[in-house]
Amino acid sequence: MSSQHYKWIGTRPNRPDGADKVTGRARFGADFNMPGQLVGKVLRSPHAHARIKSIDTSKAEALHGVKAVVTAKDFPEQPNQIVPAGEMQANLRDVTRNVMAREKALYDGHAVAAVAATTSEIASEALALIKVDYEVLPHVIDVDDAMKDGAPILHDHLRTDGLTPPSDKPTNIAKRLEFVKGDIAAGLAKADVVIEREYKTAAVHQGYIEPHATLASATEDGQVQVWSTTQGHFQVRGFCSRLLNIETSQIRVTATEIGGGFGGKTVVYLEPVAIRLSQKSGKPVKMVMERSEVFRASGPTSGGTLRVKIGATRDGRIVAADTTIALQSGAFPGSPVGPACMCSFACYDIDNIKVIGFDVVSNRPKVAAYRAPGAPIAAWAVESTIDLVAEALRMDPIDLRLKNAARKGTKTHYGPTFNTIGMVETLEAAKNSPHYKTPVKPGHARGVAAGFWFNVGADSSAAAHVGEDGTVTVISGNPDIGGSRASLALMAAETLGVDYDKVRPVIADTSSIGFNFVTGGSRVTFATGLAVVNAVRDMIENLKGRAAKIWEVEPDAVIWENGYAKPASSNVGKFEPLSLAQLAAQAGKTGGPINGHAQLNAQGAGPGFGVHIVDLSVDRDTGIVTVERYTAAQDVGTAIHPSYVEGQLQGGVAQGVGWALNEEYIYDAKGRLQNAGFLDYRMPVASDLPMIETVLVEVPNPSHPYGVRGVGEVPIVPPMAAIGNAIARATEVRMLDLPMSPPRLSAALDAMAPKRAAE
């Protein structure tokens, strides 16, 4: 392990926020209150697609206890302009319409009006008094249907971007993408084996336990304060500023503790509405979604239709890889089809690749980011097909992947050439894992799949302050979702040479630290970690200057080692080292408070690779799959806090198992969501999963002082295909559609039964 020469990095201390979280003291989104606050609630469309002819709010406004009502009229029109939103893009014209429906309601659950009232009961009563005159329109749910000629059109102005020649036909296909490397036809001509299949995946929700919640307070002088459960309070500030024409400096957003986000809390739903209601009523307004609202109106990730064709030579070299990926974006353009296309074959060094993608709108909630957006969908299809190739060639699935693995110098089909990466090391670690070396038990079957995610860098700011007793506060601006406070404190302690418990990490609000991009893209430990390390280094320079002043030597005659200022050499003179505490005690005499700052746009995020192994059994009579053993191996750069890295891997697998086996958005014929609750939207519970074993492979990222790579997203990429591949080996039934739920698998097994009997 690369961490052996570190004192703090690679250790597993308690997280700074741990005690508060296990004792219930931590305050999440719905735990913030202000005197005199009102309750805000949203009226939602019961129709999948309907023109809003008029909205009459007069009765609601007249109800005693109602203090404000808003509709789309209360939000200014926005330009057709794209801004970054976490790992995805957002068009402001569409964002304002998603926050509050304008001309049309575009999905079951789409917000059409909101009220603020003195009690929750009055707010509910007021919603029932709002009269919306809808003209119900034909709707379309499925991507394949939405792409057909004659499909109901969601947006009259939409034209397919990326067509040559451009088309002027109204369409639901927002975008066509193409990535080409080499010559696909020439590659296929060389292949001894060609496998082609079509796959489908269902829309799945991030399933964070904490529903969206916000408290907003707008005052008469134009200032606005917001408390919100979000992955990016700067993002909330930015969106609210644009959507409501308020200067950013007037908006102060505090990120509360967060009960999961997984990408889904990088956009705004309630915040602009709560601010507008607060501005209109003059009172603070609190809004908390019900679980059904979370499912109906906050972003799931796309379902899609994919075709994959892979050709390989007899010796296991993949010579051609071709895929077409069409993803649901929900009611507005902007599915993760781009990353899906780019990640599709990124694990492999293949000469001839062709990838085509389509971004397709339909009458579903607008998708939001979900861990490695798009990559798991592509991996389901690609990794299933690679398994078919391995079967056709009678090759071990890990050996086949080793033979084709991407490595340093591999040029991807989407452009970049890989620097130091760990795909080969991860495959080897999986192959050498205790799990893979154990023979498959009778009645079980084994599946393998790999996955890739870029990981992200981007903007971060950090500050470090020394207190008068020499203890340290490290300030950053990213909500802590996965244990980042602990990782940041470990890196600060390592850099400064002080104990972990002398460093207190704090997450500042938007007015108390410079800009930070969202907690997303597995970027915080990498990019904000870099900012923290740089802020501490800046502080160390300052500390060296203070020692130089005391010793009356030049600053560069002082070095910093293990928490002490020391003379650089014996030539400097004979001075006793000065500790951080000693320097802090004399700060007033040497130049005042000792602080450090850093801001950066982090480049060089190291991509991550994962290889998963699953053993499972299939109950042939019922189609129920039991996951018996699971191992996730991943190139994690350097595991700063190994427990939280393992936790990321285990969490990704748990969500992937749900995606594989049970989770799906189910619509009725009228386009209404049928399973907007955890009873019928089946995420795995603890008893559904075995202990998930992890293998941390440390291939340090050369672009980070401690070798950090993002780790939070890769682990959700391989599970679906790993499970499908194991099911295929257990039953000889190759499932092409997700989820592989008991009724579906049972039907596929029954369809196969006569064939088996005949053989």
Added chain:
Amino acid sequence: MADIRYSAPSTIDEAVRLFAASGGAKILAGGTDLLVQMRSGAVSPGHIIDVKRIAEMTSIAEQNGSFRIGAAASAAVIGEHAALRKVWPGVVEAINLIGSKQVQGRASAGGNLCNASPAADSVPAMVAAGATVTLQGPGGRRELPVEQLASGPGRTTLAPGEIAVAITLPARPKGSGDAYLRLIPRTEMDIAVVGCGVSLTIANGACTTARVSLGAVAPTVLLVDGAAKALIGSKLDEAALEAAAAACRAVCKPIDDKRGTIAYRTKIAGVLLKRATAIAAERARSH
């Protein structure tokens, strides 16, 4: 929302009097269905009558081999009753499948029955066991076979003001066993796609009595006489099991919904019959 009146009487007579006197009242046992329904707005009672303080309704009594389970006794208390567990393992395991540890501390068999969900887990097991429910209303007490309590999803044959007091499981001969199995896509915290209860007696290698019940395949929990007939008199051989499974499939009138297809539910009814019968027979042979 109007204010809700709450009463916690200590006798059944008082509970019945209160219940009969107020129109929009609801009985509260564990509340694990009622509170969820109130939160979702499905029901909004003006008066809640908590029956958990009534000793007769929360205790378990054994008399000459039969068991009388208070309708409001919690699943956790039932699960810890060693004698009951020994004689009616299928009924107890069905009740103990309800929800999670936390839910078990509150949920009752009476609530499961009176909530009248076709997917209620304890009900097929109690129907197979030949259980009766004692009801008390303004007009006095009466006994009803458990399968006659529900008349449709969420609907019961309870008369106005009537409360379920206790559930009685009959005494049974040596060589008897019961079992309950449900199919859920997850391993817990889920609702039965199909549930199947089987209770039978074996003498000299042959099945002498049997009762079979199915949940979640029709608007109410079903007593499947055809399946029982196929088992009685047989040695529980493959042919008898297949005939009983076929009888189960034949009575299914399920719906296609988010929880399963008609074809799947129908098929699973037969699968669970065979598996539950095997467990019940195993238990019968070792008793």
